[in-house]
Amino acid sequence: MTETTMPADDLSAAPQRHSRRRGTLLFLRDILIIFVVALLVSFLVKTFLVRSFYIPSASMEETLQIDDRILVNELVPDVVGLERGDVVVFRDPGGWLPPSADPEVPPLTAAADWVLSLVGLSASDSDDHLIKRLIGMPGDHVVCCNTLGQMTVNDVPLSEPYVTLPAGTTDVSELAFDVVVPDNSVWVMGDNRYNSRDSRYNREQPGNGFVPVDNVVGRAFVISWPTANWGWLDNHPEVFAGIPGPKASE
Missing domain, CATH: 2.10.109.10 (Umud Fragment, subunit A)
Incomplete structure (x- = not known):
């Protein structure tokens, strides 16, 4: 039986792709958190200030x-x-x-x-x-x-x-x-x-x-x-x- 081995370049690239994917997800998570916090702050300012x-x-x-x-x-x-x-x-x-009647929007x-x-x-x-x-x-x-x-x-x-x-x-x-x-x-x-x-x-x-x-x-x-x-x-x-x-x- 012939044993198939992955090239060394592919083995080293896999962790890098995983790291980039994880970095992208963390970036998107941070953007979402910033957006939600900004929305909440704006809502509080509008409501009270x-x-x-x-x-x-x-x-x-x-x-x-x-x-x-x-x-x-x-x-x-x-x-x-x-x-x-x-x-x-x-x-x-x-x-x-x-x-007054509410206009159709x-x-x-x-x-x-x-x-x-x-x-x-x-x-x-x-x-x-x-x-x-x-x-x-x-x-x-x-x-x-x-x-x-x-x-x-x-x-x-x-x-x-x-x-x-x-x-x-x-x-x-x-x-x-x-x-x-x-x-x-x-x-x-x-x-x-x-x-x-x-x-x-x-x-x-x-x-x-x-x-x-x-x-x-x-x-x-x-x-x-x-x-x-x-x-x-x-x-x-x-x-x-x-x-x-x-x-x-x-």
């Missing part, structure tokens, strides 16, 4: 443009308190947004959007939220307009550089109002004052135009897209400086 939204309307022009993408600090208001002038994203308190697109929304890179629920500027804190007395067309908070007139008004208009609101913000609520208005369905126009809704603090998702702090509009969102503390705290109820 930062979230992305897009701007669907002109109510905040010229501060924000339609289709701008913004990043929202979700530590506000649970960890970091709200302040007058903050640009806040909040869930519809009820009746502010018209009913191809399954592959819907799946990709769902994955991106997990890490905060998609803003699939922006249609369920609104964005306005916080004007009145709980207990504040907010009135418009005085003889100069200004709004006042606790009797202090506001000079608002961020407001967009029609040409020739001086009143910062076409609708007069005189409100006291209830506890655990805020009064919000769009910067595009004559084109914003904000607290003024929702007085007949269940919340009387006020937004519960619990509905506030966070404070918008930066425009992330498009790059041409990139910038920090200012809450203009100089506008609200010197406003006293609300008067104690009698």
Whole structure:
């Protein structure tokens, strides 16, 4: 019987092929672990720290443009308190947004959007939220307009550089109002004052135009897209400086 022997070269190459295969598998395992960890970290950041939204309307022009993408600090208001002038994203308190049907989206697109929304890179629920500027804190007395067309908070007139008004208009609101913000609520208005369905126009809704603090998702702090509009969102503390705290109820 003839005995077949493997060439010496083949004997030495077999361990090398096994080593390369094992190295490839370890590399793929490490890549998978890195991907899963990155996905988990992104999910935690999106859930507890930062979230992305897009701007669907002109109510905040010229501060924000339609289709701008913004990043929202979700530590506000649970960890970091709200302040007058903050640009806040909040869930519809009820009746502010018209009913809308979900658009038909191809399954592959819907799946990709769902994955991106997990890490905060998609803003699939922006249609369920609104964005306005916080004007009145709980207990504040907010009135418009005085003889100069200004709004006042606790009797202090506001000079608002961020407001967009029609040409020739001086009143910062076409609708007069005189409100006291209830506890655990805020009064919000769009910067595009004559084109914003904000607290003024929702007085007949269940919340009387006020937004519960619990509905506030966070404070918008930066425009992330498009790059041409990139910038920090200012809450203009100089506008609200010197406003006293609300008067104690009698």
